[in-house]
Amino acid sequence: MAVKVRIPTPLRKLTEGKGEVEGTGKTIGDLLEDLDGKFPGIRERLCDESGNLRRFVNIYVNEEDIRFRQGKETILSDGDEISIVPAIAGG
Amino acid sequence: MSRKSAVSDILKQKIKGLKCRECGKLYPPVALHVCEFCFGPLEVDYNYDEIRRHISRERIENGPKSLWRYADLLPVEGPPTVGLYAGFTPLIEARNLGAELGLKKLYIKNDTVNHPTLSFKDRVVAIAITRARELGFTAVACASTGNLANSVAAHAAEARLRCYVFIPGDLEAGKILGSLIYAPTVVAVEGNYDDVNRLCSEVAGEYHWAFVNINIRPYYAEGSKTLAFETAEQLGWKAPDHVVVPVASGSLLTKIWKGFNELKMLGLIDRVDMKVSGAQAEGCAPVASAFKEGRDFIRPVKPKTIAKSIAIGNPADGYYALKAVHESKGALETATDEETVEGIKLLARTEGIFAETAGGVTIAVLKKLAQKGIISKEETVVAYVTGNGLKTQEAVINAVDEVVRIDPSLDSFEKTLKLKEK
Numbered sequence: 001m002a003v004k005v006r007i008p009t010p011l012r013k014l015t016e017g018k019g020e021v022e023g024t025g026k027t028i029g030d031l032l033e034d035l036d037g038k039f040p041g042i043r044e045r046l047c048d049e050s051g052n053l054r055r056f057v058n059i060y061v062n063e064e065d066i067r068f069r070q071g072k073e074t075i076l077s078d079g080d081e082i083s084i085v086p087a088i089a090g091g
Numbered sequence: 092m093s094r095k096s097a098v099s100d101i102l103k104q105k106i107k108g109l110k111c112r113e114c115g116k117l118y119p120p121v122a123l124h125v126c127e128f129c130f131g132p133l134e135v136d137y138n139y140d141e142i143r144r145h146i147s148r149e150r151i152e153n154g155p156k157s158l159w160r161y162a163d164l165l166p167v168e169g170p171p172t173v174g175l176y177a178g179f180t181p182l183i184e185a186r187n188l189g190a191e192l193g194l195k196k197l198y199i200k201n202d203t204v205n206h207p208t209l210s211f212k213d214r215v216v217a218i219a220i221t222r223a224r225e226l227g228f229t230a231v232a233c234a235s236t237g238n239l240a241n242s243v244a245a246h247a248a249e250a251r252l253r254c255y256v257f258i259p260g261d262l263e264a265g266k267i268l269g270s271l272i273y274a275p276t277v278v279a280v281e282g283n284y285d286d287v288n289r290l291c292s293e294v295a296g297e298y299h300w301a302f303v304n305i306n307i308r309p310y311y312a313e314g315s316k317t318l319a320f321e322t323a324e325q326l327g328w329k330a331p332d333h334v335v336v337p338v339a340s341g342s343l344l345t346k347i348w349k350g351f352n353e354l355k356m357l358g359l360i361d362r363v364d365m366k367v368s369g370a371q372a373e374g375c376a377p378v379a380s381a382f383k384e385g386r387d388f389i390r391p392v393k394p395k396t397i398a399k400s401i402a403i404g405n406p407a408d409g410y411y412a413l414k415a416v417h418e419s420k421g422a423l424e425t426a427t428d429e430e431t432v433e434g435i436k437l438l439a440r441t442e443g444i445f446a447e448t449a450g451g452v453t454i455a456v457l458k459k460l461a462q463k464g465i466i467s468k469e470e471t472v473v474a475y476v477t478g479n480g481l482k483t484q485e486a487v488i489n490a491v492d493e494v495v496r497i498d499p500s501l502d503s504f505e506k507t508l509k510l511k512e513k
Contacts, residue, residue, distance in 0.1 A: 009296045010127035019296065045128065055388070055410060056113070056130040060289060063282075065405065067391055083293065086125040088132040088407045089305045090234050090288035091340020 110136040158317040174217025182325035187441035209479035210238035215314035223301035234291035237266030244273035319350025332470035338369040339401035341412030366421035370456035372396035382423035398448040426455035445480035
């Protein structure tokens with residue numbers, strides 16, 4: 001599945017400054033792998049040693065927090081818009 | 092004024108930089124809130140050795156009657172340039188409410204009368220916008236459940252800065268008007284606060300604005316410490332035994348805990364033997380649920396509560412608030428919408444203070460904790476009431492008596508009221 005991924009400022013050094021990139025994958029987990037192939041190091045920033053998403057990383061599929069769906073197993077469809085957003089904001 | 096400037100001028104070297112709370116990586120003191128390595132939150136790293144050399148109870152007591160008397164412990168480099176009168180709100184000995192709840196030494200920290208927009212947000216915004224100006228910004232913004240929007244809009248007007256406030260589409264009328272009057276751009280987003288917050292995080296990445304609770308958040312959040320500083324000073328330089336704090340993002344509770352501990356670390360109070368308890372609305376209780384279920388991670392929720400000012404389903408500092416509650420051996424408890432309305436009425440009826448819904452939640456939780464014996468009778472207790480009821484009239488409009496209507500005659504008065512005494 002080809003999707004659009006919005007990249008937050010702290011990760012743009014890895015994406016040549018790009019705020020939006022293309023990616024593919026059946027699930028969020030696959031997508032992170034695909035992104036790591038294109039932009040080496042990105043997965044390490046988002047996931048801890050055991051492969052779980054870091055505490056302060058939020059990922060959204062079409063504005064929906066993936067924790068309300070199946071987390072990293074959330075299934076993607078063609079044209080989905082993915083946002084990676086630092087959790088530390090607001091309040 | 093001269094004294095005020097003197098207080099904050101001396102300690103120009105008090106900020107070392109920003110530091111990641113998770114991995115400890117250091118950054119310069121700029122508009123940055125997230126560690127680019129581990130995504131952890133950045134916090135202000137103070138030069139405590141320098142601060143310790145200057146700070147004293149006397150120096151604070153001789154300062155202005157505002158939160159700026161604690162400037163030595165606030166993350167600005169020069170004198171304040173906006174929000175000069177924020178803070179130093181009354182700490183009220185709540186004898187009537189205490190008697191109803193069986194608590195002998197109950198106090199209300201009354202931020203319903205904060206200047207200028209009647210909520211604790213005037214504290215954090217005074218700091219955030221003073222800092223934003225120091226960093227050279229000409230536009231300020233925020234993601235808000237209402238109170239913050241009011242405060243940012245008012246302070247931006249005072250500071251003559253462009254202002255954009257983002258709010259959920261379904262806010263109370265008083266909160267919307269309370270922003271619009273200062274003529275900022277008010278953006279009402281179709282969605283809840285968490286949607287607004289996510290959008291703002293993305294907007295903040297594209298525009299060079301000072302988002303007070305995003306890229307300015309490390310400075311902004313420190314303003315909440317002043318609720319601890321003032322309480323300690325007003326109690327005669329002592330920490331209370333128990334505090335009850337409303338929890339939305341969790342930042343307020345975390346910083347109140349930090350504030351008391353900072354005073355102790357600097358020798359301004361002798362000890363912090365204090366429990367910190369948190370109050371959430373039952374319809375939005377991601378932190379309280381984690382506490383009750385013994386989890387150390389926060390599962391986000393979709394808020395459904397009348398307490399809109401604390402309706403944050405995905406709290407940025409939820410993890411740290413939970414940690415502070417555990418560290419201090421406090422508790423987290425929830426209040427239903429009905430209990431919230433009763434809480435607002437109870438505080439009004441006993442102490443003459445009209446709190447907004449978050450205050451209703453706090454009072455309802457205070458009552459529960461007292462009933463369960465989690466707060467004991469002899470403890471010195473401080474409940475933080477952080478916003479004004481005039482802004483959330485919808486919550487209680489159907490829960491109060493009607494007016495007594497009469498003709499303008501003594502006869503009509505006496506017949507209608509049937510009073511026995513004269």
